[in-house]
Amino acid sequence: MDESEFDELISSLTPYESADTVKTYRNTVSIACPACEEPFDDLVVCRGDYDSLELSRVLDLCVTTVEDNVLLFTHQH
Structure with missing residues (x-):
C-alpha cells in the first residue's frame, strides 16, 4: 500500500x-x-517506534506498513 492509497483509505x-x-x-x-x-x-495505525496494544477481545489481525507506520486490520470472530 502506498501513501496515496493509505490517505484514500x-x-x-x-x-x-x-x-x-x-x-x-x-x-x-x-x-x-x-x-x-x-x-x-477496525484499522489501528501505530505511528510510534514502540507501541503497546491492550486487546479486550480475541481478534484476527492482518498487517501491512505505509512509510514508517504499522497498520493492523482487525477481524472479530
Missing part, C-alpha cells in the same frame, strides 16, 4: 480513538482488507 473510515501514537478507525462501510480481501472491523 483513511478518508473512508470513521475516526474512533486516539492515544499518543496509536489511532483507531472504524470501518462502517465494509471496505475490504488489503491483505485478505474480507471486510475488516
